[in-house]
Amino acid sequence: MKRHLLTAADLDRDDATLVLDTAAEMARLTEGRSVKKLPTLRGRTVVNLFFEDSTRTRTSFELAAKRLSADVVNFSAKGSSVSKGESLKDTALTLEAMGADGVVVRHWASGAPHRLAYSGWIRSSVVNAGDGTHEHPTQALLDAYTLRRHLGSLDGRRVTVVGDVLHSRVARSNVLLLSTMGAEVTLVGPPTLLPVGVEGWPCQTSYELDPALAKADAVMMLRVQRERMSAAFFPSAREYSRRYGLDARRFALLPEDAVVLHPGPMNRGMEITADVADSDRSVIVEQVTNGVYVRMAVLYLLLGGAS
Amino acid sequence: MTWVVRGARLLGAEPTDLLLRDGRVQEIGTGLDAAGAQVVDADGLVALPGLVDLHTHLREPGREDAETVETGTRAAALGGFTAVHAMANTEPVADTAGVVEQVWRLGREAGHVDVRPVGAVTAGLRGERLAELGAMADSAAQVRVFSDDGRCVADAMLMRRALEYVKAFNGVIAQHAQDPRLTEDAQMNEGELAGRLGLRGWPSVAEEAIVARDVLLAAHVRSHVHVCHVSTQGSVEIIRVAKQRGFPVTAEVTPHHLLLTEDLAASYDPRFKVNPPLRTADDVAALREGLADGTIDAVATDHAPHPAEDKECEWDAAAFGMLGLETALSVVQATMVDTGLLDWAGVAERLSAAPARIGRCDTGDRAQGRPLAQGEPANLVLVDPSASGTVDARELASLSRNTPYDGRALPGRVVATFLRGRPTVLDGKLA
Numbered sequence: 001m002k003r004h005l006l007t008a009a010d011l012d013r014d015d016a017t018l019v020l021d022t023a024a025e026m027a028r029l030t031e032g033r034s035v036k037k038l039p040t041l042r043g044r045t046v047v048n049l050f051f052e053d054s055t056r057t058r059t060s061f062e063l064a065a066k067r068l069s070a071d072v073v074n075f076s077a078k079g080s081s082v083s084k085g086e087s088l089k090d091t092a093l094t095l096e097a098m099g100a101d102g103v104v105v106r107h108w109a110s111g112a113p114h115r116l117a118y119s120g121w122i123r124s125s126v127v128n129a130g131d132g133t134h135e136h137p138t139q140a141l142l143d144a145y146t147l148r149r150h151l152g153s154l155d156g157r158r159v160t161v162v163g164d165v166l167h168s169r170v171a172r173s174n175v176l177l178l179s180t181m182g183a184e185v186t187l188v189g190p191p192t193l194l195p196v197g198v199e200g201w202p203c204q205t206s207y208e209l210d211p212a213l214a215k216a217d218a219v220m221m222l223r224v225q226r227e228r229m230s231a232a233f234f235p236s237a238r239e240y241s242r243r244y245g246l247d248a249r250r251f252a253l254l255p256e257d258a259v260v261l262h263p264g265p266m267n268r269g270m271e272i273t274a275d276v277a278d279s280d281r282s283v284i285v286e287q288v289t290n291g292v293y294v295r296m297a298v299l300y301l302l303l304g305g306a307s
Numbered sequence: 308m309t310w311v312v313r314g315a316r317l318l319g320a321e322p323t324d325l326l327l328r329d330g331r332v333q334e335i336g337t338g339l340d341a342a343g344a345q346v347v348d349a350d351g352l353v354a355l356p357g358l359v360d361l362h363t364h365l366r367e368p369g370r371e372d373a374e375t376v377e378t379g380t381r382a383a384a385l386g387g388f389t390a391v392h393a394m395a396n397t398e399p400v401a402d403t404a405g406v407v408e409q410v411w412r413l414g415r416e417a418g419h420v421d422v423r424p425v426g427a428v429t430a431g432l433r434g435e436r437l438a439e440l441g442a443m444a445d446s447a448a449q450v451r452v453f454s455d456d457g458r459c460v461a462d463a464m465l466m467r468r469a470l471e472y473v474k475a476f477n478g479v480i481a482q483h484a485q486d487p488r489l490t491e492d493a494q495m496n497e498g499e500l501a502g503r504l505g506l507r508g509w510p511s512v513a514e515e516a517i518v519a520r521d522v523l524l525a526a527h528v529r530s531h532v533h534v535c536h537v538s539t540q541g542s543v544e545i546i547r548v549a550k551q552r553g554f555p556v557t558a559e560v561t562p563h564h565l566l567l568t569e570d571l572a573a574s575y576d577p578r579f580k581v582n583p584p585l586r587t588a589d590d591v592a593a594l595r596e597g598l599a600d601g602t603i604d605a606v607a608t609d610h611a612p613h614p615a616e617d618k619e620c621e622w623d624a625a626a627f628g629m630l631g632l633e634t635a636l637s638v639v640q641a642t643m644v645d646t647g648l649l650d651w652a653g654v655a656e657r658l659s660a661a662p663a664r665i666g667r668c669d670t671g672d673r674a675q676g677r678p679l680a681q682g683e684p685a686n687l688v689l690v691d692p693s694a695s696g697t698v699d700a701r702e703l704a705s706l707s708r709n710t711p712y713d714g715r716a717l718p719g720r721v722v723a724t725f726l727r728g729r730p731t732v733l734d735g736k737l738a
Binding site: 107114118119 | 497498499500501502503504505506507508510574575576616619620621622623624
């Protein structure tokens with residue numbers, strides 16, 4: 001494995017399999033136990049550096065690090081060089097001076113974790129916890145973990161990802177990781193929300209949802225922000241839901257054993273209806289649980305727990 | 308002050324001597340000598356007329372932490388320039404006679420190159436109403452080039468009026484072609500790479516749509532439009548067609564758009580963040596071809612100094628722009644001369660004569676961009692094309708360090724620069 005996890009492209013098939021297997025081991029060792037802690041990262045310091053609010057991701061990483069007995073520091077840096085707060089560089093130098101072993105970073109700017117990892121400001125391992133509209137590799141890992149639990153091997157499995165791909169770091173990481181794992185990914189969305197050059201990505205694309213459902217082993221609905229319509233990405237929330245929302249009718253088009261994923265937080269009634277979100281084939285809540293195991297695995301493998 | 312330049316290859320031709328006296332080239336021939344003359348050994352060096360930059364950001368007044376007229380013009384002289392056009396996006400904006408005269412005077416005091424201030428087209432660069440173009444033209448600075456550079460004159464009506472108005476004093480509107488709505492928060496060239504990196508795209512069409520509109524407007528009102536920093540293949544094609552139809556259009560390309568491509572953005576290192584953005588290899592090839600065949604008239608640096616904190620940050624938060632003055636000639640040698648696309652006479656045309664004509668500074672007793680011939684102003688640069696070196700950002704004369712070429716090997720070295728017979732640079736150092 002590489003020293004940092006910045007993009008799902010940092011993981012080859014063996015690396016990804018190792019992370020998922022390790023996550024399964026983490027689950028085995030902690031699930032159902034009254035004491036969920038492992039001593040693996042005792043004495044190590046993990047900093048959660050969040051330039052953007054995300055309670056769920058921060059909490060997931062925090063739990064993961066704590067279950068490995070690491071010391072966890074939450075560093076909420078609302079400032080940026082734009083708002084004239086502390087700069088990324090100064091924040092990084094501060095963390096370095098405090099002796100962080102691993103930095104988990106969430107940032108509004110694409111590439112900020114890359115800057116942290118390669119600018120020579122810090123020596124720690126950097127884990128990308130979501131950067132701008134770039135990537136969110138641990139989300140893709142937890143999705144792959146969840147899919148593997150339900151579908152077995154991902155080889156040849158069909159995964160349909162629906163919605164605002166243009167602004168989605170989840171979609172980018174999933175396309176890379178799932179294709180690395182041998183799955184066939186289809187991105188579905190209005191042409192305005194599929195990035196320029198998407199035809200060069202290792203996946204299929206479609207502007208129509210119905211035909212992409214019949215053979216899908218899994219469908220992943222992306223969060224769509226209502227504000228997007230003001231920038232003319234689509235005319236109205238209602239039209240978006242009608243064309244790209246997962247409702248009961250479309251749900252019925254899926255094969256019987258197909259599962260439904262969503263990275264959260266959901267816009268119920270927008271990209272997914274409540275009955276689908278709450279159905280027994282929705283694995284959305286399980287994704288959250290698996291997120292902790294996958295992040296435990298990533299921290300364990302990156303912070304030298306193996307050595 | 309009398310100088311003999313011995314054995315220089317004029318525009319790359321056979322070696323000859325030049326006698327510089329009283330600010331002029333007094334004689335060209337072999338075995339020249341004069342009592343009391345100082346001698347520069349130019350064996351193996353190519354002599355070109357002093358370079359003229361149409362597009363320089365000197366940052367003064369307002370951002371003296373990034374560059375000053377003094378430091379920027381030192382950098383220019385070291386790069387072989389004898390004149391620069393100082394862009395108007397200072398603080399305050401150069402939109403009045405007072406500001407352009409201040410910049411002009413600072414240039415005179417520094418004395419390294421002629422500083423030709425560019426005036427803003429619209430008051431405060433706001434794109435709402437015309438600045439006092441006539442007052443700037445009539446000022447001591449005698450402004451002829453007007454530009455809202457950094458911003459596009461996006462309003463078609465305002466652009467039309469600006470083009471019409473400057474005809475009264477033989478002015479030119481230098482357009483930064485960028486449709487603002489198509490490039491909101493744009494970060495890099497729009498394409499597959501931008502999609503993968505999650506950086507907001509700056510599509511070629513946002514430049515080309517404005518270029519197409521402006522060449523039509525210029526033809527309609529019969530006034531000269533100059534297209535700044537052309538960056539796309541499509542813009543080259545539009546300008547080529549416009550010129551075939553006889554439209555009054557000229558264009559420039561930057562050294563960095565002749566050499567660098569968008570893939571550098573994959574590092575997320577803001578040293579490679581520039582506006583217009585670095586494009587694809589196909590665009591680079593089209594720009595080189597356009598410069599070679601004359602579709603693009605001139606190379607202009609778009610020298611854009613920024614302090615470290617504006618580049619040592621997230622890509623999205625970083626300022627646009629890169630240094631250019633001290634590396635321009637080397638990049639042109641690497642991309643155009645060493646590739647066989649342009650000879651040294653062509654370089655003289657594209658980096659001296661053409662920009663001087665476009666900037667309306669090719670006549671008068673302070674004329675720039677004149678040929679190296681007897682009786683002409685002694686503005687020249689001696690370059691050693693066989694030298695090679697590695698760019699070291701820390702060694703640049705500019706106050707800023709944001710060169711995209713740090714650590715890169717580039718051919719050629721400016722050995723000496725003369726401004727009206729007086730050396731501003733000797734042995735590669737300020738004289």
